Amino acid sequence: MTTAHEPTIPPPRRLRPWNAVERRLARVGITGRMLVLIAPVLWLLVFFLVPLAVVFGISLATKQFGRPPYSALLSTEEGTVQLTLHLSNYIRLFTDNLYVAAYLSSIRIAAIATVITLLIGYPMAYAIARAPDRWRNILLMLVVLPFFTSFLLRVYALTGFMRGNGVINQFLGLFGIEPLVMMQTDFAVYVGIVYTYLPFMILPLYTTLVKLDTALFEASADLGARPARTFLSVTLPLSMPGIVAGSMLVFIPAIGEFVIPSLLGGPGTLMIGRVLWDEFFTNTNWPRAAAVAMAMLVVVVVPIMLLQRAQSAVVEK
């Protein structure tokens, strides 16, 4: 009784071209994986890793006139290959006050700006995460929207806002307050960094905060904790990965920032990105610029590692 109707013979299998191709490739040792990997690996090797090596190489050269404007590391003279490495660029970085000051001031400015961004971004992220469902997406969109409009134009918009006769001072003027000098100061640079990088802070914070179960807060309140206590002992520790990720996403690019200090900062605003730019474009000292870049890389390596750790924690549940 179990074999009421025997399954009919399976239908004929059409020859699948892909199978044949696959078999042929497998014969010469090429697997599907390699085909997937080859393009991105090659591209990134040639256009990401090799360039960094080139920067390192050129940082060991010296400036000279001609094209390209740096000395060759390898030279052949009468059949002998000579390798000439100049450490002078690095020595200058440590001995010339300009560079040391620029690094320190970049770190300081980026750190202060990051803290301010966190203080502004956290309540916003928290408010969005706790907002009713239908509002949440609209609010998130409002956060992302400025990020998609041009970075440069947003910095530009700030200049219109903070100039001597800008919107803020005109507004203050209505109350008879003397115009404030905001442009060309470190203050303007802080505002610029906070303003342009705020979405980078809010998004990872939102991602961790929205995952927190509201029952956690209710449990904490039920066990007798006041809202402030609950925030300090439950919300804050649990959103730590978001805080770290968001802070690093602001801090790292802020260190190397060029546009903001050059449009909003004054002549006294020393930032390393600007120093590198001037070294390259104004002084055309490519080897020195390369050395500055290598040193900058060293400064951001630890934050980058912190970021990667935090990001995997943000993504996990």
Added chain:
Amino acid sequence: MRRGWFLPIAASLGFAFLYAPIVSLVIFSFNESKLVTVWSGFSTKWYGELFSDPQLLGAAWLSLQIAAISASIALVLGTLAAVALVRFRRFKGRTLFSGMVSAPLVMPDVITGLALLLLFVAMESTLGWPQGRGMLTIVIAHATFCTAYVCVVVQSRLSDFDRSLEEAAMDLGASPLRTFFDITLPIIAPALVSGWLLGFTLSLDDLVIASFVSGPGSSTLPMVIFSKVKLGVSPDVNALATIIIAIVALGVLAATILQLRARPKRARG
């Protein structure tokens, strides 16, 4: 939970901070006077001026082309990289590979720009390619950092992708490649679209890297804007900014609406 007054007020102030400069910029783009901050009457004359500036128009066209091409290259490379990272648990050099993919995300622009320029110069003197710098070198540079962004977007979509969907397709007789095109691609399509758009906007927005790797006669839109802005606030930049903001706002709005429409489906499916 009880809602306090602190969060809504903090959030409102935050949003005000985000939008006030943009709004004032838009308003003043319709200002009659050349003095950008003193209102003297409604006018659209700066928009007219904008469209009669051949340098600006040329730069805009170049930027759009570069953005489209580099976003497309990045789409392919980033998707492949994401597939490798999500699907191939173990392979030689995986750590290096994932580092190379994600590092451009946070690498300061000045370093990326300098590094690529030095590479191009070195390649030109040793290999004879690329000859000079211009659109090609900008495209390569932009495709490189956009790959990282596309990869992140696609990766997050792929990692919450139900693998059994692909297994089901293979079980029903589809080869791995066929499965990718029939099942994987249609399902991650929204992520691909947003990855491409992200790459496009980032490329369109880049000033620093392009400044390093561009050559004479290949100034992108941000480069032209920057040189104008350095000279001070100019009303035609206000007009240009307003147009860009309008386009982006419409785009993001459309994307959000599409997403909201698609959402009830995903919640149940």
Added chain:
Amino acid sequence: MAKKPQLAIDTRPWRDPKAKPFVRIRNVTKKFGDVSAVHDVSLDIYKSELFCLLGGSGSGKSTLLRMLAGFETPTSGTIEIDGQDMTQVAPYNRPVNMMFQSYALFPHMNVEQNIAYGLKRDGLPKAEISARVAELLALVKLQDYGARKPHQLSGGQRQRVALARALAKRPKLLLLDEPLGALDKKLREETQFELVKIQETLGVTFIVVTHDQEEAMSLATRIGVMNQGEIAMIGEPTDIYEFPNSKFVANFIGSANMVEGVVTEDEPDHVRIRSDELGCDIHVGHGVDCAPDQILWWAIRPEKLHLSRDKPAGIHGANVTRGMVEDIGYLGDMSVYQVLLDSGMRLRVTQTNTVRGNPDAITWDEQVYVTWGDTSGSVLTV
């Protein structure tokens, strides 16, 4: 051994030593790193069987199923399907289809497209595909739902689409991974019988993975109980329940009272076991492969025990013990009594509630006698 109902041998090919198995799993081991998920499993499954792989999480049942589907390759051993070695064959070249636990319905295709997907991959002509799809929709009673997308279906409907899609290519072997796991209890019971009916009409061989023993008992022709990557027991549902071969199986399937004892008499027709835990001797009415003074275990199901207020006769002065009712769980159709013995051991006894609101029922703190038949329990040596 107790008598089993004598059914025609042709419906139970596993009892026929000459029958040729349809699926032969030979010494299959699967290691992930150093961990063996499946260890040296050999198993024969016959045509038109509905075989259940039953086990807890991490027992290796799903890995075994995925090796049959081709998603995992065995570290060693072979898998043969219908006489062909399938060990190294890719999933898309196997005459095997699978129904996934999550159903894995393609969200961007409607019901018809989902069902037709496998047929299209075989390059069948359009007309044939649509005829087959209609046939399958009728089979799973979803004729009016062909144009719907998966997210517009209820859980039960999705389950049926998944089944139809897996059956579309007329596979020789259908693998089902927790086919009823995502359904609620009521729907599960209905679907269970539906599934058996479809299997019987089509005559396809089913291999079902489940962690739900009730599901396995009611679906399967035979059950393979898996534990830590190995097969603990293979048998028909009644064998598994009534004649477990080990402590693990006795405990895993249903509930059992288990006591330790020492063999005092070992005769061909009966065995006597002394158990201090029970506080009495156990008389087993059949021969057991054991030696005098051997320590072994005796397991008995709660429903095989009887409670009484008066002391029953017992069998050869054994099979009666005494205790106090410590707790009663009323389940409606029956009640579960927890009886505390003098030794401190607790026995679980179930009694069917045949009388409505019985005022004379045994109640808390009563002294009772517990008794059982001489073939009711199982003697276990491992």
